[in-house]
Amino acid sequence: MDFTDTTEEAAFRAQANAFLSQHLEPKKAAAIRSGRRDDYLQRAKDWQKVKAENQFAQITWPKEIGGRGGTPMQQVIWNQEESKFDAPTGPFAIGLGMCVPTVIAFGSDEHKKRYVQKALFGEEIWCQLFSEPAAGSDVAGLKTKAVKDGDDWVINGQKVWTSGAHYSDYGILLVRTDPDVPKHKGLTMFIVDMKQEGVDVRPIHQASGGSEFNEVYFTDVRIPDSDRLGEPGMGWKVALVTLMNERLAVGGSPGPDWAEIMDYARSSGSMSDQAFRAKLADWYVAAQGYKLTKFRTQTALSKGETPGPENSIGKVITANHLQDICNSAIEMQDHYGIISDKDHAPADAIFQESFMWAPGLRIAGGTDEILKNIIAERVLGLPQDVRVDKDKPFSAF
Amino acid sequence: MNFDFSDDQKFLRDEARKFLEAQCTSAHVRAVLDDDAMSHNDEVWQKIVEMGWLGAAIPEEFGGLGLGMLELCVIAEELGRVLAPVPFGSSAYFFAEAVKLAGTEEQKAEWLPNVADGSIVGCLATTEGPGALSASSVQMIAKDGKLTGTKVPVTDGDVATHAAVLAKEGSGTGLYVVALDQDGVSRKSLKTIEPTRSHAEITFDGVPAKRLGNETGNGMTVLDQVMNRAAVLLAFEQLGGASRCLEMATEYAKERQAFGRPIGGNQAIKHKLADIYVKNEVARSNAYYGAWALSTDAAELPEAAAAARVAASEAFWFASKENIQTHGGMGFTWEVDCHLYYRRAKLLAVQAGSPAVWKEKLVSALEAKNAA
Numbered sequence: 001m002d003f004t005d006t007t008e009e010a011a012f013r014a015q016a017n018a019f020l021s022q023h024l025e026p027k028k029a030a031a032i033r034s035g036r037r038d039d040y041l042q043r044a045k046d047w048q049k050v051k052a053e054n055q056f057a058q059i060t061w062p063k064e065i066g067g068r069g070g071t072p073m074q075q076v077i078w079n080q081e082e083s084k085f086d087a088p089t090g091p092f093a094i095g096l097g098m099c100v101p102t103v104i105a106f107g108s109d110e111h112k113k114r115y116v117q118k119a120l121f122g123e124e125i126w127c128q129l130f131s132e133p134a135a136g137s138d139v140a141g142l143k144t145k146a147v148k149d150g151d152d153w154v155i156n157g158q159k160v161w162t163s164g165a166h167y168s169d170y171g172i173l174l175v176r177t178d179p180d181v182p183k184h185k186g187l188t189m190f191i192v193d194m195k196q197e198g199v200d201v202r203p204i205h206q207a208s209g210g211s212e213f214n215e216v217y218f219t220d221v222r223i224p225d226s227d228r229l230g231e232p233g234m235g236w237k238v239a240l241v242t243l244m245n246e247r248l249a250v251g252g253s254p255g256p257d258w259a260e261i262m263d264y265a266r267s268s269g270s271m272s273d274q275a276f277r278a279k280l281a282d283w284y285v286a287a288q289g290y291k292l293t294k295f296r297t298q299t300a301l302s303k304g305e306t307p308g309p310e311n312s313i314g315k316v317i318t319a320n321h322l323q324d325i326c327n328s329a330i331e332m333q334d335h336y337g338i339i340s341d342k343d344h345a346p347a348d349a350i351f352q353e354s355f356m357w358a359p360g361l362r363i364a365g366g367t368d369e370i371l372k373n374i375i376a377e378r379v380l381g382l383p384q385d386v387r388v389d390k391d392k393p394f395s396a397f
Numbered sequence: 398m399n400f401d402f403s404d405d406q407k408f409l410r411d412e413a414r415k416f417l418e419a420q421c422t423s424a425h426v427r428a429v430l431d432d433d434a435m436s437h438n439d440e441v442w443q444k445i446v447e448m449g450w451l452g453a454a455i456p457e458e459f460g461g462l463g464l465g466m467l468e469l470c471v472i473a474e475e476l477g478r479v480l481a482p483v484p485f486g487s488s489a490y491f492f493a494e495a496v497k498l499a500g501t502e503e504q505k506a507e508w509l510p511n512v513a514d515g516s517i518v519g520c521l522a523t524t525e526g527p528g529a530l531s532a533s534s535v536q537m538i539a540k541d542g543k544l545t546g547t548k549v550p551v552t553d554g555d556v557a558t559h560a561a562v563l564a565k566e567g568s569g570t571g572l573y574v575v576a577l578d579q580d581g582v583s584r585k586s587l588k589t590i591e592p593t594r595s596h597a598e599i600t601f602d603g604v605p606a607k608r609l610g611n612e613t614g615n616g617m618t619v620l621d622q623v624m625n626r627a628a629v630l631l632a633f634e635q636l637g638g639a640s641r642c643l644e645m646a647t648e649y650a651k652e653r654q655a656f657g658r659p660i661g662g663n664q665a666i667k668h669k670l671a672d673i674y675v676k677n678e679v680a681r682s683n684a685y686y687g688a689w690a691l692s693t694d695a696a697e698l699p700e701a702a703a704a705a706r707v708a709a710s711e712a713f714w715f716a717s718k719e720n721i722q723t724h725g726g727m728g729f730t731w732e733v734d735c736h737l738y739y740r741r742a743k744l745l746a747v748q749a750g751s752p753a754v755w756k757e758k759l760v761s762a763l764e765a766k767n768a769a
Contacts, residue, residue, distance in 0.1 A: 001467065001689040002399050009398070262763065271764070281756035284700075284763065285708045289679030292686050295400040302398050310682075313675045369664070375674055376667030380647045383662035 003295070005077075009302065012074050016056070016081045023050055024085040041167055044088040048122025057120050058096060065104065065112070066120045073301045091164055095119055095126030099172045102242045103191065106229040111191065115170065127168035127194065129159040129216060130239060136161075137370045139174075140183045140236055141389070144218060146175040146190070153177070153190065153228075155198075155221040161364075165201045165214040168194045173223075174239050177232050179395040186394055187235030191227040198222075208356040254361055255322045255354035256347070258283040261329050264347055270332050283325060290317050309379040315361075316371050323358035326351045400685060406471050413450075413475040420444050421479045423734050429482040429593045430737070436556040436586070436595035442483040443515075451489050452513030455497070460510030466626075466692040470633045470684075477637025480741050482593040484518050484553035490630040491623065491749075492519020495561045495572060498626070499609040499619045508559070508574065520557035521627075522548035522599060523620065529754050530563075532570055532617045537601070539564035539573050539608070544601040552748055554597030555586050562606065569614025572623075575606035591744040593737065625698050627749050628706040629687035635709035635745050636677070636684050642716035642738050643673045646723040653725075666723060673716045680705075680712035700766065703759035710746040710755070717742040 005013055024047075051057040052066060059075040061067020068074070082089065100119045103111055118124040135142040144157025155175060165171070171192045178186035192199070198221035203211040230238040262280060265271050293310050300307040329351035330337035339345045340352035362368050376382045389397055402410070421441045429435045445451070454469040455461025462468075469489065476485055493512045496505055496519075511517035523530055525537065525548060537546030544564055551560065562573045577584070581602040589596045609619065647670055650661030660666050687705030690698040717739040721728035728735040746752060 001401065001685070001692065003689075005398065262767070266767075277760045278753065278756045280763075281703075281707055281759045284759060285683060285704050285711075286679060288686065288704050289682050289708060292400065292682035293678055295398060296682060296685070298398050299400045310678045313678050316671075316675055317679070369668065372668040372671035373664065375671040376661075379674060380643075380667075380670055382647065382650060382667050382670065383659050385662065385664065386658075 006302065009073065009077060012070075013077050013081060016078050019054060019056060020081055020085050020087070023047070024087055027084055027086050040088055041091060044091045045122040047088050048092050048120075052121040065116050071301075071304075073298070076298055076301060091125050091167060092119075092122065094128050094163055095124075095168075098242050099126035099128055099170075102172055102189070102229060102238060105241050106189070106238055107191070108226070111227075111229075115191070124169040125164060125167055127162050127165045127171045128242065129162055129165075129171045129173040129192070130242075131161045132158060133160050137367060139239075140187065141394075142174060142176060142187070144173075144175045145179070146177050146188060146223070148177075148225075149222075151225050152222045153225060155190075155192075155218040155223060157218050159216040159218075160204070160213075162201075162214045162216050163212060165194065165216050166203060170194055171216075172229065172242065173218075174235050176394065177235075180393045181233070182391055183389060183394040184236045185233055187239070188232045189229040189235040189238040190223050191229060192221070192223055196221065206360065208353075208360060210357075254318055255357065256325060256329070256350050257321075258287050258325070260347065260350065261325050261332075264329060264351075265332065268332070268346070276328070276332070279324075279328060283321065286317055286321050290314060309375075312371070312375050312379060315365065316368055316375075319358065319361040319368065322354055322361060326355035326358060330355060400689070402467060402471060406467055409468055410471045410475060413472055414478070416444075416448065417475050417479045417481065421481050423737075426480050426482045426593050426734075426737060433586075433592070437484055437553070438482045441481065445481070445483060445485060446515030449513070451485070451493075451515060454489070455493060455509050455513045459505050460513040462513075466629075467688055469630060470688045470691070473630045473633035474637040474640075477634030477741075477745075478641045480593060480638065480737055484520065484556050484594075486627075486631065486634065487520040487553035487557060488512055488518050490627040491521035492517075492557075492559065492561050494626045495521065495609060495619070495623045496574070498622055499572060500574075501610060504574070504607065504609065517559050518553070518557045519559050519561065520551055520553045521623075522551045522554065522560045523563040524548065524550060529750065535563055535565050535570055537562060537564040539566045539571055539606065542605055542607070543603045544573060544575055544606045545603050547598060547600045549598035550587050550589065550596040551599050552594060552596055552744070554599050555584050555595050560599065561609065562601070563616055563620060564606075566608070566613055566616065570616030570620075571613060572609045572616045572619050573606040574609060575601070575604055579604050589744075591740040593741070594744060624749050625702040626691060628702040628755070629684070629691045631745055631749055632680070632684040632687055632702075632705040632709035635713040635742070636680050638738055638741055638745070639673075639677050639680060639709070639713040639716040642713070642720040642735075643670065643677055645735065645738075646670055646673065646716075646720040649724055649727075660723075669719050669723065673712075673719055676708075676712040676715050680708040683708040700759055700762040703755045703762060706749070706755045707752055707759060710752045713738075713742040714746055 048057065055068040056078060058067040059070040059078050060072055063069040096119060100116060103115055119126060130139050132142045132144060144159065146153040146155050171194050173190045173192040174187055176186050177188040198219045200217040202215045204213045204215055205211055258280060265276060270276055293313060297307040297311045340349045342349050345352055377384055425438050425441050429438050449462050450472050452461030453464045453472055454466050457463035493509060496508050508517060512519055537544060537548065544562055548562060557577060559574060559576055562575055564571055564573055581604040583600045585598045587596040587598055650666050650670065651659050653660045683705045687701045690701035721735040721739060724733060724735050727733050
């Protein structure tokens with residue numbers, strides 16, 4: 001066992017780090033989620049362009065389409081190094097991680113020519129339009145419909161929780177084209193121009209106070225049949241490919257961790273509290289458990305093997321962990337802990353801000369409950385839940 | 398990055414699993430459970446001795462195989478899976494590691510080859526009463542090379558031939574090795590919640606013993622280091638047990654029918670088993686890190702060992718109790734093996750200091766590191 005890179009890995013890491021140092025500032029301690037500057041989007045586009053010009057934008061994509069032709073391990077190394085810097089990558093994560101790979105897998109040659117380069121070089125941003133008000137965990141129960149009219153499809157309905165819809169140029173859109181077959185069989189995937197008439201993007205005012213997500217309304221939006229991805233009725237299979245293309249989870253923690261709360265406890269004289277010390281130990285063990293599990297995944301990639309299912313524990317641990325740490329930090333501050341005004345709140349109010357963000361993290365990208373179902377069914381092989389609507393026409397419900 | 402065992406170590410694991418599944422079955426464990434007079438299963442023990450595993454981490458110059466700590470971790474996990482009813486941990490993790498760590502060259506030459514070939518069965522005797530161990534709670538006295546006092550309970554104390562005993566020595570403490578076949582040693586078997594590993598009360602009445610090493614008064618310091626090493630090995634045993642519990646619960650949940658379908662189709666059961674899986678993976682990753690720290694004598698060993706032990710104790714406890722729960726009424730019968738894991742989980746969680754003790758060690762280590 002060792003934690004060192006192979007010679008090739010070390011060389012690539014050094015190359016990545018040198019490139020990053022040349023273009024970006026190192027990240028400050030204790031990353032804070034909020035407070036993105038107004039020019040964030042433009043900075044993100046600029047950074048994406050620089051990465052693409054130097055073949056760092058998509059490490060594993062083939063060179064023919066602008067990638068580096070590298071290994072998954074190199075992508076992991078790149079992500080690790082990039083996360084040490086103040087890199088504005090957010091707006092491109094979903095497009096390049098999920099949407100464009102779907103276009104590459106199911107689109108025509110014209111689609112690939114038209115969309116891939118522009119996305120890669122940061123000129124166009126993509127969003128993913130799957131979830132609906134009545135179709136969250138059970139996304140195949142979505143209702144937005146598309147009706148064929150000549151060479152076009154006409155779209156009506158509503159999507160929700162769409163990250164970045166307000167600045168996106170294109171989206172991949174999952175809709176119902178046949179309500180008279182079982183729900184998974186009546187779906188079709190399209191490319192949609194987000195700037196066209198009939199597409200109405202409205203920010204969601206989240207419980208946390210912020211607005212990172214949107215509702216998107218479609219009213220008689222026309223999409224040419226040539227912008228269909230996959231055959232009509234094949235949309236669920238296309239969507240599964242989109243979801244499988246999620247980037248290798250190698251990011252750091254989503255907010256303050258054991259080290260931040262320990263720093264705060266030391267500065268505030270709370271380290272003598274035995275109950276706190278026991279909890280701190282639990283947080284450390286959980287955080288280490290997740291970090292080291294990613295090392296196991298990375299080891300498999302480094303050897304050219306397919307990683308095991310162990311990485312599926314990630315978000316179940318981190319989301320609850322974050323909520324618990326923030327809750328304890330606030331209670332440690334007693335009555336004063338209610339203050340989120342940065343002029344007063346300790347540690348720039350990171351505990352208060354993350355406390356309000358944590359409930360969303362436990363839901364976004366799969367609720368705790370759905371993730372546990374996935375572990376139980378796909379890892380442990382337990383039977384699927386009862387699905388009373390599985391074999392009946394969608395219109396019967 | 399190579400955070401995994403080597404192909405040779407995985408081969409050792411596969412061979413150990415095959416061997417133990419054939420030679421150390423539930424029937425072998427239950428033979429000890431059901432017979433108060435049996436301290437351990439000697440048939441299984443002799444076969445394990447023949448495999449040479451006791452000497453896996455003992456250097457060749459002292460009669461061992463000289464493989465290394467990672468190999469011993471691999472073996473520990475497999476012994477944990479089958480609940481081996483033998484004094485392996487007492488002899489190989491505690492006694493041998495204490496001698497390796499603190500013994501003089503003569504002492505190593507005297508005892509290690511005999512541990513490796515099974516002619517000595519070692520154990521560790523520290524506890525004297527309820528509550529966490531501390532220097533001030535030790536009443537056993539070492540004076541003029543003789544031990545006087547009582548240790549209770551001593552895990553594997555009635556099968557062991559030798560014990561490493563923590564005793565007061567002047568104003569400090571010392572770790573003494575004593576042969577248990579001498580005059581002045583009296584042993585009494587104890588009833589415990591884990592009968593597949595025997596426990597004894599051992600009383601010493603002026604019994605000649607040898608202090609490990611030449612330094613006086615450093616017993617607690619040496620013990621702390623021994624515990625860090627043993628904690629990683631115990632974590633692998635715990636991990637083996639916890640993994641087996643998840644397998645048992647999963648198999649049962651797929652087979653057992655209620656309300657017209659397998660109980661494993663219900664989310665209450667699915668989420669329970671997913672929770673076990675998450676805790677087991679956290680324990681596995683922390684145990685691997687402990688193994689790395691142990692095998693490389695890393696400066697991170699104190700926090701790595703503590704994290705491995707805290708994670709493994711929690712995982713095995715949780716898996717063993719929820720395995721019974723998943724089995725329902727069947728899980729509470731003597732005939733089904735669930736309770737054997739529940740018993741072993743508790744022994745391994747308190748044997749080298751309870752989770753509370755290790756959480757405190759972990760936080761102290763983090764404080765020390767952060768202050769530096």
